Amino acid sequence: MNSIQMVDLFSQYQHIKGEVDAAIAGVIEKSAFINGYAVKNFSDNLAKFVQAKHVIPCANGTDALQIAFSALDLPKDAEFIVPSFNYVAAVEVGAFLGYKPVFVDSLAGTYNVDVSKIEQAISPKTKVIVAVHLFGQCADMDKIMEIATKHNLYVIEDNAQAIGATYTSGSGITKFAGTIAPIGTTSFFPSKNLGCMGDGGAIFTDNDQLAAKMRCIANHGQEVKYTYKMVGINSRLDTLQAAILDVKLKYLHQYIAARQKAAAFYDKALVNHPDFTIPERNPQSTHVFHQYTLQASSPAKREEAIKKLAACQVPSMIYYPSPLHLQEAYRHFGYQKGDFPVAEALCSTVFSLPMHTELTDEQLQYIIDSLLK
Numbered sequence: 001m002n003s004i005q006m007v008d009l010f011s012q013y014q015h016i017k018g019e020v021d022a023a024i025a026g027v028i029e030k031s032a033f034i035n036g037y038a039v040k041n042f043s044d045n046l047a048k049f050v051q052a053k054h055v056i057p058c059a060n061g062t063d064a065l066q067i068a069f070s071a072l073d074l075p076k077d078a079e080f081i082v083p084s085f086n087y088v089a090a091v092e093v094g095a096f097l098g099y100k101p102v103f104v105d106s107l108a109g110t111y112n113v114d115v116s117k118i119e120q121a122i123s124p125k126t127k128v129i130v131a132v133h134l135f136g137q138c139a140d141m142d143k144i145m146e147i148a149t150k151h152n153l154y155v156i157e158d159n160a161q162a163i164g165a166t167y168t169s170g171s172g173i174t175k176f177a178g179t180i181a182p183i184g185t186t187s188f189f190p191s192k193n194l195g196c197m198g199d200g201g202a203i204f205t206d207n208d209q210l211a212a213k214m215r216c217i218a219n220h221g222q223e224v225k226y227t228y229k230m231v232g233i234n235s236r237l238d239t240l241q242a243a244i245l246d247v248k249l250k251y252l253h254q255y256i257a258a259r260q261k262a263a264a265f266y267d268k269a270l271v272n273h274p275d276f277t278i279p280e281r282n283p284q285s286t287h288v289f290h291q292y293t294l295q296a297s298s299p300a301k302r303e304e305a306i307k308k309l310a311a312c313q314v315p316s317m318i319y320y321p322s323p324l325h326l327q328e329a330y331r332h333f334g335y336q337k338g339d340f341p342v343a344e345a346l347c348s349t350v351f352s353l354p355m356h357t358e359l360t361d362e363q364l365q366y367i368i369d370s371l372l373k
């Protein structure tokens with residue numbers, strides 16, 4: 001049995017080595033390294049895949065969020081709503097641009113935002129809700145869009161962890177994660193479900209004006225070379241990465257199925273375990289399992305589980321060990337311990353098992369045996 005990793009990128013590469021190597025060689029042969037043909041090809045293919053009118057490629061998922069925020073021309077004192085149990089990117093970008101993050105708590109079952117807490121966080125300054133699809137399944141987008149419409153707010157979907165997931169609204173319309181709100185963002189960080197071999201990101205929108213503006217912001221604020229229409233940044237998807245992503249996009253359905261198969265294995269083994277709670281599913285969303293995250297019945301049980309796994313050379317990770325409202329960088333926004341009890345409890349009890357496309361049944365059984373020893 002091969003050694004077990006949280007994410008096994010090398011084994012995945014070996015299956016598609018011929019295609020990936022040829023794609024890289026193709027870029028080098030043309031030597032059009034910046035905004036080469038592969039960037040457009042991949043963006044067009046991804047747009048088809050997620051059924052978005054526009055895909056704007058950029059340098060990473062954090063830039064995608066920054067470009068999205070910047071395109072909205074928010075007032076200087078704007079507030080945005082974001083879950084505290086989350087990766088830092090949306091909070092960091094919003095705060096960096098001078099806006100105030102207003103945190104909300106999450107649901108203990110699905111780990112996504114608790115939509116029943118959003119309205120009480122809205123003030124006259126609130127302009128944006130960042131809907132994060134954590135660990136691979138969609139937040140409750142029906143409710144988020146309903147609240148946004150009622151209060152006239154923008155919604156940005158942070159889809160870095162759920163590319164390829166779908167969400168079916170109460171009215172029966174199924175859409176890909178990242179295309180439900182007017183703007184969706186994603187990341188192609190190597191460990192993501194659609195990952196490149198470096199950094200990469202993209203923005204999805206069906207809105208022509210927003211698309212043009214976001215393309216312009218990502219390109220130094222210029223539509224015409226050396227003519228600067230607005231303040232922008234330099235955020236490009238690297239051509240080599242685009243060529244690699246175009247190969248991997250063809251396998252995304254297969255990759256998702258492999259992750260779902262591994263998750264089903266874990267579910268079956270752990271569903272009735274007194275010390276661990278398996279991830280609850282949002283019935284309106286598919287789950288593409290960027291992470292398979294369990295909750296231990298107590299912080300001590302988590303520590304014990306992680307130690308048992310490590311003793312058997314099985315890695316595990318804690319996503320996330322501390323909620324964002326208690327991080328030093330965001331302390332000046334005035335939040336305290338106890339403000340978001342679910343987020344705080346999750347940070348002290350969750351842990352993620354290895355999850356990637358190459359896990360064999362033998363490895364999965366070994367992981368479970370190591371955990372339940």
Ligand SMILES: Cc1ncc(COP(=O)(O)O)c(C=O)c1O
Pocket residue numbers: 060061062063087089090132158160161186187188189199200201
């Ligand atoms: C939810 C979420 N948003 C945004 C990002 C940022 O993506 P990147 O690392 O490509 O900047 C990540 C990456 O881990 C993420 O998990």
